[in-house]
Amino acid sequence: MDETAPKKMIQVEGLERRFPTPDGKGQTQVFGEVNFTVAEGEFVCLIGHSGCGKTTLLNILAGLDVPTSGHVIVDGKEIDGTSLDRAVVFQGHALMPWMSAMTNIAFAVESRWPGWNAAQVREQCQKYIDMVHLTGSEDKKPAQLSGGMKQRVGIARAFSIEPKILLMDEPFSALDALTRGSLQDELVTICQATNQTSFMITHDIDEAILLADRIVLMTNGPEARVCEIVENTLPKGRTRSDMHTHANYYPMRNHLIEFLVNRSKTFAEEIAADTFDPLNPPVVRPSAAVSEVGAPSVSTSELSATKEKRAS
Numbered sequence: 021m022d023e024t025a026p027k028k029m030i031q032v033e034g035l036e037r038r039f040p041t042p043d044g045k046g047q048t049q050v051f052g053e054v055n056f057t058v059a060e061g062e063f064v065c066l067i068g069h070s071g072c073g074k075t076t077l078l079n080i081l082a083g084l085d086v087p088t089s090g091h092v093i094v095d096g097k098e099i100d101g102t103s104l105d106r107a108v109v110f111q112g113h114a115l116m117p118w119m120s121a122m123t124n125i126a127f128a129v130e131s132r133w134p135g136w137n138a139a140q141v142r143e144q145c146q147k148y149i150d151m152v153h154l155t156g157s158e159d160k161k162p163a164q165l166s167g168g169m170k171q172r173v174g175i176a177r178a179f180s181i182e183p184k185i186l187l188m189d190e191p192f193s194a195l196d197a198l199t200r201g202s203l204q205d206e207l208v209t210i211c212q213a214t215n216q217t218s219f220m221i222t223h224d225i226d227e228a229i230l231l232a233d234r235i236v237l238m239t240n241g242p243e244a245r246v247c248e249i250v251e252n253t254l255p256k257g258r259t260r261s262d263m264h265t266h267a268n269y270y271p272m273r274n275h276l277i278e279f280l281v282n283r284s285k286t287f288a289e290e291i292a293a294d295t296f297d298p299l300n301p302p303v304v305r306p307s308a309a310v311s312e313v314g315a316p317s318v319s320t321s322e323l324s325a326t327k328e329k330r331a332s
């Protein structure tokens with residue numbers, strides 16, 4: 021075992037989920053043979069087409085659903101149901117409509133630290149309300165908040181319980197581009213400040229390039245597979261306003277677009293090949309060193325693909 025390797029906070033091993041068919045006579049496999057890890061402090065995004073099983077996978081990581089087979093190990097222990105160690109930000113804000121922003125967050129904080137007095141709870145809530153720039157809106161109920169503000173409350177609530185893992189299911193997809201951008205910036209700042217281990221589903225390629233250290237690619241369902249893991253070759257500290265100027269931006273972007281537009285449909289053939297090992301999906305590092313900047317090719321064949329090393 022490599023002692024210098026960062027600790028694995030999430031280990032997904034041989035995960036499979038089947039659902040009964042509508043006639044109740046058979047079963048459909050949504051996905052299978054899903055293997056990947058998320059290291060401590062790492063930000064991993066999952067990209068795949070609608071219906072490939074992303075939310076199902078995230079629900080299993082959250083403990084809201086159980087796999088048909090396989091395991092999810094968090095911080096060395098197999099998960100068993102939900103836990104305050106794993107906070108979820110849902111696509112919809114999922115706030116309690118009769119509670120103010122402050123009380124929605126306080127509800128989570130009180131569950132996490134039942135012995136805290138009112139002042140301690142308020143201080144913790146205020147810290148995260150301030151962090152997502154909602155100062156002054158503490159007493160507003162969800163109906164009095166804009167879509168972006170509601171998502172901010174959801175994010176503040178998730179961070180306020182200081183979870184080991186933050187799970188996010190397309191948290192910004194319903195927002196306009198401007199609001200999405202500012203929330204992405206806030207997320208980057210908070211994740212870096214807290215070294216937050218994060219797993220996020222997104223359809224937005226630029227969002228993945230901005231946020232993720234690694235991007236897990238899933239083929240179309242049913243019987244979806246993790247077909248590839250893309251390492252982000254842009255340097256840490258990238259921002260929305262400068263990342264497109266980096267030489268590796270277009271190779272990254274084109275590789276992901278090529279996957280979504282073409283390969284996600286045809287990958288069934290690739291994974292049927294003898295060389296495909298679901299335990300070690302290919303790891304790809306799209307880079308300007310192998311793809312010309314400015315006129316990037318959509319071909320991925322020249323990109324270096326190596327097997328992910330899985331420490332035993």
Ligand SMILES: Nc1ncnc2c1ncn2[C@@H]1O[C@H](COP(=O)(O)OP(=O)(O)OP(=O)(O)O)[C@@H](O)[C@H]1O
Pocket residue numbers: 039040050068069070071072073074075076077241
């Ligand atoms: N409880 C369930 N019973 C039966 N089938 C289900 C159930 N939940 C999900 N499915 C099916 O599993 C598949 C994956 O659904 P899921 O919501 O995980 O997709 P997704 O990748 O998150 O899609 P989207 O990008 O549209 O959110 C779909 O075909 C869906 O119909």
Ligand SMILES: [Mg+2]
Pocket residue numbers: 074075076189
């Ligand atoms: Mg979904």
